[in-house]
Amino acid sequence: MAVSIYLPAILAPLADGARVVDLEGPTVGAAVQALTQRYPGLTPRLVDERGEQYPFIAIYLNDDDIRLVGGFDATVQDGDELSIVPAVAGG
Amino acid sequence: MAQLAANEISRYSRHLLLPEVGKAGQARLKDARVLVVGAGGLGSPVLLYLAAAGVGTLGIVDFDTVDVTNLQRQVLYGTSDVGQDKTRAAEAHLNDLNPHVQVVRHSERLSSENALALFSAYDVIVDGTDNFATRYLVNDACVLTGKPNVYGSIFRFDGQASVFCTAEGPCYRCLYPEPPPPGLVPSCAEGGVLGVLPGLVGVVQATEVIKLLLGVGDSLVGRLLLVNALAASFRSVRVRRDPRCPACGTREIRELRDYEAWCGASLPQDAVPEIAPRELAARAARGEQLQLVDVREPYEWDIAHVEGARLIPLGMLDSEWPTIDATREVFVYCKGGVRSARAVAALRKRGFDRAYNVTGGIVRWREEVDRTLVAY
Numbered sequence: 203m204a205v206s207i208y209l210p211a212i213l214a215p216l217a218d219g220a221r222v223v224d225l226e227g228p229t230v231g232a233a234v235q236a237l238t239q240r241y242p243g244l245t246p247r248l249v250d251e252r253g254e255q256y257p258f259i260a261i262y263l264n265d266d267d268i269r270l271v272g273g274f275d276a277t278v279q280d281g282d283e284l285s286i287v288p289a290v291a292g293g
Numbered sequence: 294m295a296q297l298a299a300n301e302i303s304r305y306s307r308h309l310l311l312p313e314v315g316k317a318g319q320a321r322l323k324d325a326r327v328l329v330v331g332a333g334g335l336g337s338p339v340l341l342y343l344a345a346a347g348v349g350t351l352g353i354v355d356f357d358t359v360d361v362t363n364l365q366r367q368v369l370y371g372t373s374d375v376g377q378d379k380t381r382a383a384e385a386h387l388n389d390l391n392p393h394v395q396v397v398r399h400s401e402r403l404s405s406e407n408a409l410a411l412f413s414a415y416d417v418i419v420d421g422t423d424n425f426a427t428r429y430l431v432n433d434a435c436v437l438t439g440k441p442n443v444y445g446s447i448f449r450f451d452g453q454a455s456v457f458c459t460a461e462g463p464c465y466r467c468l469y470p471e472p473p474p475p476g477l478v479p480s481c482a483e484g485g486v487l488g489v490l491p492g493l494v495g496v497v498q499a500t501e502v503i504k505l506l507l508g509v510g511d512s513l514v515g516r517l518l519l520v521n522a523l524a525a526s527f528r529s530v531r532v533r534r535d536p537r538c539p540a541c542g543t544r545e546i547r548e549l550r551d552y553e554a555w556c557g558a559s560l561p562q563d564a565v566p567e568i569a570p571r572e573l574a575a576r577a578a579r580g581e582q583l584q585l586v587d588v589r590e591p592y593e594w595d596i597a598h599v600e601g602a603r604l605i606p607l608g609m610l611d612s613e614w615p616t617i618d619a620t621r622e623v624f625v626y627c628k629g630g631v632r633s634a635r636a637v638a639a640l641r642k643r644g645f646d647r648a649y650n651v652t653g654g655i656v657r658w659r660e661e662v663d664r665t666l667v668a669y
Contacts, residue, residue: 210451211448211449211450211451211521211523212448212449212451212478212479212484215608221521221523221524247477256473257469257470257471258469258470258471258472258473258478259473260468260469260517262530265529265530265531266530266531267468267530267531267532267533270533285519285530287453287517287519287530288473288478289425289446289468289469289472289473289478290446290447290448290451290453290478291422291423291424291425291428291446291448291472291478291480292334292423292446292447292448292480292481292484292486293331293333293334293335293336293420293421293422293423293445293446293447293481293491
């Protein structure tokens with residue numbers, strides 16, 4: 203299942219500047235893992251030591267917060283979009 | 294309901310022509326009291342547009358003075374305001390823009406002690422703050438006082454906006470239950486921000502305030518607007534109320550707490566030994582050869598750096614640390630001391646027992662040691 207992962211400006215430098223990365227993954231977790239395998243520098247910024255989601259980084263599967271649709275176990279469809287939305291505080 | 298004088302009717306004529314506003318809506322705006330927390334990048338456009346629109350009472354909370362580095366985005370101020378109290382400078386500009394608006398200055402830091410009383414006197418709260426501790430404080434105080442929190446946040450080229458803490462919608466904690474550890478997310482002062490970005494996001498916040506006050510349109514309640522200035526994209530995602538949220542769900546949070554401690558803002562991120570710039574400069578003046586490492590980015594180095602230092606951006610430290618002499622003292626600095634604290638912690642883990650963080654970074658170095666350096 204081909205999904206596009208959208209990275210925020212703050213994380214793009216850890217992915218060679220890419221803001222959109224196309225990956226395969228039957229689930230959200232698999233897609234995130236494929237992303238961190240391609241860009242290992244992203245790993246500690248995306249998941250904690252147990253491989254779980256941080257409370258200060260929301261991940262959206264299309265328009266839905268993954269926490270409400272099954273978390274990393276949520277299945278993805280061809281063409282789905284995953285957006286990484288970290289908390290930012292600037293004003 | 295407020296009456297509009299003849300000169301107000303002329304001033305607001307383009308509003309009065311809109312059936313969604315009309316005389317009744319304009320009077321409602323005049324009766325409204327809006328509190329803007331933070332008169333910076335976001336607060337500037339919010340205040341300008343709300344004053345222009347005729348919101349009757351505008352409260353401003355900010356304890357800061359206008360700095361020259363603000364002017365690239367904080368369009369409420371001019372060059373002649375540099376050094377002035379922000380609320381005072383804001384009041385002068387807003388009074389000129391619209392003398393029918395009453396500006397209430399709160400020249401103080403928002404705190405757990407004053408937030409509830411302050412918020413209670415207003416109808417809508419606008420979050421234009423610049424740090425996580427104050428954002429959680431604003432959110433919880435909004436939940437406790439039942440005031441909508443018109444939220445905006447920016448970093449580099451990305452922005453977010455939403456309306457939290459309404460009777461039916463989620464709050465900021467439903468979206469982000471906890472803040473990131475200090476130092477993980479750079480502030481705009483460290484990471485930079487495109488000057489027009491707070492304009493884009495702040496104008497969205499002002500629009501949401503006016504819609505809430507008028508009761509028209511579909512608000513951003515339950516949606517998070519994501520703005521990407523580089524891609525010229527605006528999209529919104531759903532935010533749902535979390536029944537487990539300690540603020541608006543279970544309501545475990547019944548009073549305001551110490552948000553700085555909770556966010557770790559007052560704690561050094563990694564408690565590492567520090568040295569003050571003045572002390573370090575005195576040692577250099579005595580002829581000591583100091584090993585100084587600058588962990589900022591090359592473009593920051595180009596703006597200003599300490600003579601005799603060498604540049605190893607924080608991201609390169611993992612590969613470059615063997616080039617640092619571990620048998621000597623090593624003094625690490627960045628812009629304000631946050632990145633360098635992480636670098637010192639990392640070096641100490643690798644056995645650099647004599648690694649020290651330069652307190653306050655190059656900003657404080659400039660203040661204490663070398664005024665010829667360019668401030669940024």
